[in-house]
Amino acid sequence: MEKMGFGNVMSTSKTMKIIDTEKKISVLIVEDDLLIRKIHKVMMTKFGTEVQLAANGKEAVDLFLSGASFDLILTDLEMPIMDGIEATKQLRSMGVTSMIVGVTSRNQDSEIQAFMKSGLNACYVKPLNAEKVTAVLNELKNI
Amino acid sequence: MAANTEALNQQLQQIVNSLKEQGILDSQFWMVHSLKEASSPFFLAQLIPMFCHNVQTTLRDLNRTLEKEPVNYYDMNELTMKLKGCTSSIGARRLALACVTLWRAVDNKNKDVCGSALNGIRQEYQTLRSSLDRIVELERRIVSHQA
Numbered sequence: 674m675e676k677m678g679f680g681n682v683m684s685t686s687k688t689m690k691i692i693d694t695e696k697k698i699s700v701l702i703v704e705d706d707l708l709i710r711k712i713h714k715v716m717m718t719k720f721g722t723e724v725q726l727a728a729n730g731k732e733a734v735d736l737f738l739s740g741a742s743f744d745l746i747l748t749d750l751e752m753p754i755m756d757g758i759e760a761t762k763q764l765r766s767m768g769v770t771s772m773i774v775g776v777t778s779r780n781q782d783s784e785i786q787a788f789m790k791s792g793l794n795a796c797y798v799k800p801l802n803a804e805k806v807t808a809v810l811n812e813l814k815n816i
Numbered sequence: 817m818a819a820n821t822e823a824l825n826q827q828l829q830q831i832v833n834s835l836k837e838q839g840i841l842d843s844q845f846w847m848v849h850s851l852k853e854a855s856s857p858f859f860l861a862q863l864i865p866m867f868c869h870n871v872q873t874t875l876r877d878l879n880r881t882l883e884k885e886p887v888n889y890y891d892m893n894e895l896t897m898k899l900k901g902c903t904s905s906i907g908a909r910r911l912a913l914a915c916v917t918l919w920r921a922v923d924n925k926n927k928d929v930c931g932s933a934l935n936g937i938r939q940e941y942q943t944l945r946s947s948l949d950r951i952v953e954l955e956r957r958i959v960s961h962q963a
Binding site: 706707708709711712715716718719749751777778779799800801802803 | 843844847848850851853854855859863866867870894897898900901902904905906907
């Protein structure tokens with residue numbers, strides 16, 4: 674599967690939040706395409722996580738500014754108003770330590786690297802499938 | 817009633833497996849189908865029309881962008897990636913591959929090749945569309961039998 678691996682983060686290292694394994698993993702899906710948002714929401718729900726949605730990077734940042742927190746953020750790259758790179762940079766500069774995973778249609782190395790540099794823990798090329806979700810959730814639980 | 821539902825499910829399976837054998841769909845489609853369990857019985861029957869609307873709208877926008885002079889290849893790139901994303905997410909394999917062909921033409925800023933690639937996407941979509949309509953019809957019948 675196409676992925677920029679966990680641990681190969683180009684930006685400054687981040688301390689991960691301690692995940693309480695007793696409660697459901699909370700996930701924020703940041704995606705402007707309604708169809709993909711719907712698929713990703715149901716997929717993550719099927720994996721037993723609690724899901725909230727944001728239609729662009731600004732909505733995601735605003736959620737954190739309002740006091741929300743999530744164990745995992747799955748973010749698209751290209752979105753209107755604020756894209757995934759800008760949103761990730763802002764979240765990291767705010768001190769957000771959630772795992773942030775990019776999910777993008779782009780598959781050129783340079784594009785993935787640029788996205789990773791913004792502060793992602795990993796990046797996957799769409800489609801998001803069971804294998805990729807399992808890898809992300811396992812990484813989250815192993816922290 | 818149960819026998820009817822089973823027969824309908826078998827028909828659905830045969831259609832999807834045939835499309836997989838032709839490379840038109842891939843395993844992502846069955847994964848999306850399985851999401852019914854975590855959502856609602858109508859999940860796939862609602863998702864497919866949404867997908868078709870997405871494709872038609874984006875194809876229209878790609879066409880308009882390509883017809884304008886000068887061609888805005890940045891917009892072409894963004895639209896192509898949008899289409900690639902939704903086609904791959906639902907498991908429309910050949911359609912997603914056709915988007916990659918268009919992306920290469922856009923990257924090379926070759927208008928003629930972009931036009932051919934766009935025609936290729938339209939053809940792939942037409943090939944897929946009638947099967948998707950049949951799948952939606954079967955899904956609706958399955959759900960109504962189960963109700």
